[in-house]
Amino acid sequence: MRIVVDAMGSDDHPVPDVAGAVMAAREFGDEIILVGDEARIKAELDKHDTTGLSLPVRHASQAISMTDKPAEASRTKKDSSMHVGLGMVKNGEAEAFVTAGNTGGVLAVATLHTLRRIRGVLRPALTVIFPLPTRPILLDIGANADCKPEYLAQFALMGSIYAERVLGVQRPRVGVLSNGEEEGKGNQLVKETSQLLAQSSLNFIGNVEAKEFIAGGTDVAVADGFTGNMVVKVSEAISSHLINMIREEIKASPLTAVGGLLAKPAFDRVRRAMDPFEIGGAPLLGVNGVVIIGHGRSNAYAIKQAVGQARRAVQQDVVAAIEAGLADGR
Amino acid sequence: MRIVVDAMGSDDHPVPDVAGAVMAAREFGDEIILVGDEARIKAELDKHDTTGLSLPVRHASQAISMTDKPAEASRTKKDSSMHVGLGMVKNGEAEAFVTAGNTGGVLAVATLHTLRRIRGVLRPALTVIFPLPTRPILLDIGANADCKPEYLAQFALMGSIYAERVLGVQRPRVGVLSNGEEEGKGNQLVKETSQLLAQSSLNFIGNVEAKEFIAGGTDVAVADGFTGNMVVKVSEAISSHLINMIREEIKASPLTAVGGLLAKPAFDRVRRAMDPFEIGGAPLLGVNGVVIIGHGRSNAYAIKQAVGQARRAVQQDVVAAIEAGLADGR
Numbered sequence: 142m143r144i145v146v147d148a149m150g151s152d153d154h155p156v157p158d159v160a161g162a163v164m165a166a167r168e169f170g171d172e173i174i175l176v177g178d179e180a181r182i183k184a185e186l187d188k189h190d191t192t193g194l195s196l197p198v199r200h201a202s203q204a205i206s207m208t209d210k211p212a213e214a215s216r217t218k219k220d221s222s223m224h225v226g227l228g229m230v231k232n233g234e235a236e237a238f239v240t241a242g243n244t245g246g247v248l249a250v251a252t253l254h255t256l257r258r259i260r261g262v263l264r265p266a267l268t269v270i271f272p273l274p275t276r277p278i279l280l281d282i283g284a285n286a287d288c289k290p291e292y293l294a295q296f297a298l299m300g301s302i303y304a305e306r307v308l309g310v311q312r313p314r315v316g317v318l319s320n321g322e323e324e325g326k327g328n329q330l331v332k333e334t335s336q337l338l339a340q341s342s343l344n345f346i347g348n349v350e351a352k353e354f355i356a357g358g359t360d361v362a363v364a365d366g367f368t369g370n371m372v373v374k375v376s377e378a379i380s381s382h383l384i385n386m387i388r389e390e391i392k393a394s395p396l397t398a399v400g401g402l403l404a405k406p407a408f409d410r411v412r413r414a415m416d417p418f419e420i421g422g423a424p425l426l427g428v429n430g431v432v433i434i435g436h437g438r439s440n441a442y443a444i445k446q447a448v449g450q451a452r453r454a455v456q457q458d459v460v461a462a463i464e465a466g467l468a469d470g471r
Numbered sequence: 472m473r474i475v476v477d478a479m480g481s482d483d484h485p486v487p488d489v490a491g492a493v494m495a496a497r498e499f500g501d502e503i504i505l506v507g508d509e510a511r512i513k514a515e516l517d518k519h520d521t522t523g524l525s526l527p528v529r530h531a532s533q534a535i536s537m538t539d540k541p542a543e544a545s546r547t548k549k550d551s552s553m554h555v556g557l558g559m560v561k562n563g564e565a566e567a568f569v570t571a572g573n574t575g576g577v578l579a580v581a582t583l584h585t586l587r588r589i590r591g592v593l594r595p596a597l598t599v600i601f602p603l604p605t606r607p608i609l610l611d612i613g614a615n616a617d618c619k620p621e622y623l624a625q626f627a628l629m630g631s632i633y634a635e636r637v638l639g640v641q642r643p644r645v646g647v648l649s650n651g652e653e654e655g656k657g658n659q660l661v662k663e664t665s666q667l668l669a670q671s672s673l674n675f676i677g678n679v680e681a682k683e684f685i686a687g688g689t690d691v692a693v694a695d696g697f698t699g700n701m702v703v704k705v706s707e708a709i710s711s712h713l714i715n716m717i718r719e720e721i722k723a724s725p726l727t728a729v730g731g732l733l734a735k736p737a738f739d740r741v742r743r744a745m746d747p748f749e750i751g752g753a754p755l756l757g758v759n760g761v762v763i764i765g766h767g768r769s770n771a772y773a774i775k776q777a778v779g780q781a782r783r784a785v786q787q788d789v790v791a792a793i794e795a796g797l798a799d800g801r
Contacts (some may be wrong), residue, residue: 367661383745
């Protein structure tokens with residue numbers, strides 16, 4: 142398998158991106174193509190022992206940075222590492238694209254300029270696997286701020302296929318994220334989406350509240366990209382607020398400080414369990430190729446994990462499965 | 472001052488409701504009118520020493536329960552404690568109403584059957600003061616699932632007046648809750664609301680992300696009731712998930728268990744700091760009278776705190792200030 146890794150993606154690119162590619166080439170034995178500034182990539186590769194690994198470099202003269210405006214950059218930086226890398230997937234030179242770069246940028250380059258949508262897809266959706274014991278997935282988390290019920294119904298189908306094929310969940314339970322489980326709760330979008338899903342062949346379980354989602358009450362939850370993004374951002378912000386507060390309070394007296402030191406392994410386990418890097422990245426479902434978007438703060442391990450995720454999506458033929466599912470009109 | 476407390480509100484009514492009313496009468500020296508099943512209230516009052524306190528009882532033959540459907544119950548249970556208590560505020564027999572009962576029920580009874588809206592208010596909003604060091608407020612958190620930009624602009628005005636008058640914030644900063652601070656981020660509702668607020672005389676600071684809100688970057692944040700409710704529910708669910716996880720991990724080995732025991736005072740301080748009961752309840756802004764809605768799980772202390780909150784809203788003439796603010800067309 143050939144997987145393209147964007148060497149110009151992460152906040153500290155190309156360091157973690159190249160290191161992650163090397164780790165992935167070693168662990169999976171695949172060809173990992175690094176795309177970006179050739180000189181910088183080669184200099185970085187020289188720091189690693191790459192004997193026996195297949196790590197070709199493809200030059201791209203531009204890069205879309207975190208501060209670039211996505212739509213504009215996708216039009217003007219036609220030789221960006223994203224254009225070149227996604228173009229290779231489109232042309233069949235590689236099977237998947239992994240980046241830790243500007244999310245809006247990947248989205249625009251993939252949707253508007255290279256891969257484009259799978260036939261029948263109304264809107265691609267950015268998908269997150271929540272770092273919770275049951276690994277529930279939520280989509281859309283930011284590709285589409287304003288959505289119609291038909292979009293959410295497709296997100297449900299795409300999420301269900303992903304959970305089934307990549308996460309190995311049998312007949313995934315699908316819910317609509319809402320403020321209350323009772324029928325009649327939710328906004329207009331939630332109500333109309335529920336009606337559509339009730340008629341589908343998916344394993345639709347109705348409205349799902351935040352609490353239920355977090356407790357593992359569903360395998361897939363759908364939301365408009367504004368709400369989904371809010372859920373992700375609030376989760377992150379509340380978690381770090383709480384952890385900081387506990388840390389401060391523990392440091393406040395010598396006795397609690399000793400307690401905190403003894404309990405440290407427990408805190409470390411919690412931190413690890415909730416580490417989004419364990420999972421890798423967010424698949425962009427609905428575009429005509431496998432695309433995994435990592436966090437800007439990704440380290441080498443996170444990049445390697447994202448490559449692993451991309452491999453499974455390729456092996457399980459997620460793109461073809463989504464196309465077939467849509468054609469079935471499920 | 473005369474404040475009505477719904478004795479039939481909380482999950483364990485009338486026990487905490489009556490005990491909280493007694494605490495409030497003692498602490499504030501006000502007349503606290505208990506409304507609900509007279510026999511049960513009197514039996515409960517007999518358990519307390521009420522010497523010198525003014526705690527009259529007003530009988531109501533019905534009660535709206537947590538499982539009642541709000542709109543229906545507000546129509547059919549015309550002699551509920553909510554109807555009777557809110558009716559007293561409407562008739563000038565009392566200055567405020569406090570309940571820990573069915574939120575949708577209070578909302579329906581107040582808006583449709585008793586107090587009704589302040590002149591000029593398009594939609595009342597349920598308002599929460601977040602248990603965070605900076606006490607930011609968020610509205611609407613569930614009264615209106617679907618909103619128009621004009622509603623949110625009014626929420627901003629009402630929230631700003633509340634923060635100024637009741638929380639003592641000078642010229643409160645007001646933001647629109649959004650997924651990204653940059654202009655152009657947000658859904659259609661956020662964008663149009665921002666335009667309206669930019670033209671207002673409020674201290675509008677633009678879009679506010681979850682992280683910024685939680686870090687105290689704004690005093691008031693507005694959202695549609697679906698989004699606002701989601702933010703509250705996700706915050707609660709993530710906090711308790713994280714705390715449970717830490718508790719489990721600490722118990723997992725003897726050494727970390729000892730550490731947890733030593734660090735317990737620190738955890739207790741965090742729990743207290745994040746306790747919504749410290750604040751009391753959620754004001755329902757925009758109805759023509761002071762209404763504070765407590766959590767169903769309220770204990771006596773929470774009820775007392777909610778009464779304290781109601782007193783400040785009455786003293787600071789929040790209702791008249793909102794009416795004047797709307798008339799000014801701010």
